[in-house]
Amino acid sequence: MLLQFKVLAPVISHDILVGGFLINSLQREASLTEMFDKDLGIETELDNIPPEEIIQKAGVIVAGLNRLAFLQGEQMSELTGLIKVAEDIEWPIIPVLANMEVEGIELNARALHKMSEEFAEIIEDIAVQIYGYADQEFNISSPSQLAKVLFEDLDLPTKGIKKGKTGYSTDAKQLEKLRWSHPIINLVTQYREYTKLKSTYIDALPKLVDENSRLHTDFRLTVAQTGRLSSAEPNLQNIPVRTEIGKKIRESFVAGEGRAFVSADYSQFELRLAAVMADDKELVELFNQDADIHTETAAKVYDVSPHEVTPDQRRHAKVINFGILYGMSGHGLSVATGTTELEAKDFLTKYKELRKPIFDYTASLIEQAKKKGYVETLFGRRRPMPDINSSNFIVRSSAERAAMNMPIQGTEADLMKMAMIEVEKKLPKGAKQLLQIHDSIIIECNISQTKQVEEILQETMENIYPKLPVKLKVDVKSGKNWGDL
């Protein structure tokens, strides 16, 4: 943590690891040692230099770093837009992230300890019931042992159950299909939910707090192929929210004495960007009119007026509105909506007519990937696509879906970083950015600053790139703990 010793400069003029990733994200694991060896032909164990040799090698190291920075600058100049991505986005976001990592977020570890004990009892109780139905004790957490109990000992139907490399799958989707065949299934599902939350969050997070009970994540810039951040040790970008039990865990992230959290998240961010990048004028117009996008989509596809759309029809439209950005198939749609494959394919055909610009756009992205070997965001961040011409259907199809998705997800990531850089400049003293979760920012500030911070966030994020023909909508909230947001 160089920042703690005031060593890290507030302005970054070049970062070699990040630069290497921008030029070729496939070499994300490249260490400085490897880059010295590969790009400069200098063999040195940078990570492993004995202290007494540091001084005598310092000259070579500094000169090497300079040389690498220079070479990367030259390479980036040859890739359209990449210098601007580096200078306008990647270099400036580094000190912002460093500040967030050092600041950390407070965890109510005592509340989690209490939850841990409650969960232990609940889990034990569920396990005993499962053993009763199974007529034996076994490791419920072992997929192979569970599969044996379900499909061999209890002889549950295996029709339509997905097979993996080692046998029948027991994942949540398959268990859902078996739900009505035996009372043990619901218990296993509950067991999974409780043990997952207990081991991954309730028991793990308190071990990582500092002396002020704060958690410090590590935001990584050179991992996600789309340009998103990743968060590790601990990952604070996957804290539970979807279930009631999960929300309780969120409530244990708390603002300090006299302080409050403010959050701001982009509404329908990816779909709005898809509309822009595909130049889908009708979809852009719908967003600019603040329409309920899923209802409007359902109305068009099912050929009814918006107020006649049923909840099921809206749900189907919602699934495809999101799924389309990932290259969802007719089969995938039928699974996700619970309709027949025929209905789903019919639905998809009509949707393709309705959103022709989107489908033309995604097709053009696959074209570009095949022709140029890469796709890119609105600002020129690139993702190489070496698998796009693979002779293996599965590998190639997967690359095609990734090519369809990266420019949208990546542009979202670019805009979020730009927003964070601006927000950092505008925040009053006493307000600090703590977390970024892909389409949202969480800030801690004095309670008296709440309104002001909300306004700064909304204003900055909605207007981060005014050239965009679609309105960006940002929702802001505040509260004393993360569960309030």
Added chain:
DNA sequence: GTGTAATGCGCG
């Protein structure tokens, strides 16, 4: 004991 693949699941 350490390392890795497979499985499963938390989030956007």
Added chain:
DNA sequence: AAAGCGCGCATTACAC
């Protein structure tokens, strides 16, 4: 025939 993008992490099972 396969069938949804991007991540990180806990656990099991097994090789060494």
